[in-house]
Amino acid sequence: MIIQLNGTQKKLTQASTLAGIITTFTKNPEHVIAEVNGHITKKASWAKTQVKDGDVIELVSFVGGG
Amino acid sequence: MNRFENGLLQYLSKKQLKKIQSVKIGIGGAGGIGSNIVIILARCGFKNFEMLDFDLIEESNLNRQQFFIGDIGTIKIDSLKNFLIKINPDINITAHLVKWELDKANLYFKDCDYIVEAFDQAAYKRSFVEYYQSKAKAVVSGNGMSGLKKKKPMTIKKVDNIYMVGDLSTDSAEGHPPLAPRITACAAMMAEIILDLVLN
Numbered sequence: 166m167i168i169q170l171n172g173t174q175k176k177l178t179q180a181s182t183l184a185g186i187i188t189t190f191t192k193n194p195e196h197v198i199a200e201v202n203g204h205i206t207k208k209a210s211w212a213k214t215q216v217k218d219g220d221v222i223e224l225v226s227f228v229g230g231g
Numbered sequence: 232m233n234r235f236e237n238g239l240l241q242y243l244s245k246k247q248l249k250k251i252q253s254v255k256i257g258i259g260g261a262g263g264i265g266s267n268i269v270i271i272l273a274r275c276g277f278k279n280f281e282m283l284d285f286d287l288i289e290e291s292n293l294n295r296q297q298f299f300i301g302d303i304g305t306i307k308i309d310s311l312k313n314f315l316i317k318i319n320p321d322i323n324i325t326a327h328l329v330k331w332e333l334d335k336a337n338l339y340f341k342d343c344d345y346i347v348e349a350f351d352q353a354a355y356k357r358s359f360v361e362y363y364q365s366k367a368k369a370v371v372s373g374n375g376m377s378g379l380k381k382k383k384p385m386t387i388k389k390v391d392n393i394y395m396v397g398d399l400s401t402d403s404a405e406g407h408p409p410l411a412p413r414i415t416a417c418a419a420m421m422a423e424i425i426l427d428l429v430l431n
Contacts, residue, residue, distance in 0.1 A: 193353075195353075195354050195357070196353040196354060196356075196357050197357065198357055198360060198361055198390065198393065200390040200391050203391065204391055205361065205364050205365070205390065205391045205393070207361055208357075208361060223390050225374070225388055225390055225395060225399065226353075226399075227353040227354075227356040227357045227360075227372075227374055227395075228353055228374060228375045228397075228399070228400060228401060228402035228403075228404075229351055229352055229353045229356075229377075229402045229403045229404035229405075230263075230351055230373070230375065230376050230377040230397075230401070230402065230403035230404075230407070230409055230414075231260055231262060231263055231264040231265070231348075231349050231350055231351040231356070231373045231376070231403075231409075231414075
């Protein structure tokens, strides 16, 4: 399965949830916002969101300051 | 139409100003980003604001926030109100002097067209943006505007209807100091996004 993660193609060797992707590819999931195929997927839904072949996922981490 | 608005009509059409003044903007946080962006937006003609912040003004705020020595110890939003009515006496501000909590998020910004995230802690930013994203036309968030060394360019990252403005990496919690140039630049970029969304 191939997905596009933050503009880069990633090959996944096994099925994964969005929560799994976020845990694998980000330093602090508590600070991340996730967009799947153009729409925000809320944190409460990450664990039940299955990643599919061709999904375009953007993960953006918030940093402190303001 | 007051004198400020008359002056603004030298640069904007009546139709544009009417559009700007029909919009309500919610701002979570009245610190570095919040205090700067509300003033910039007010100078663009926006006059309907809802702000949330419970902080008092401290000495350490004065390097980048729109407050003065005489304001130390007073409520940030109260001080901002006094500032803003000097720009436009007909400005409307609904103030919530509370700490934002996710389980009470539905109490705030109910009829705001655009919402600005201007908190300083990353976890709050995330919860705030995620919650209001589905309730407003757009959420504009400051994300990475601290630092003195190894600075990265300021950018705009759009996901869905969220506009994140900043270098997306320098974290004030990791020792990058919040200083006036980047904070002000970030607030100005955020204000411009809202102005563009409203007028274009």
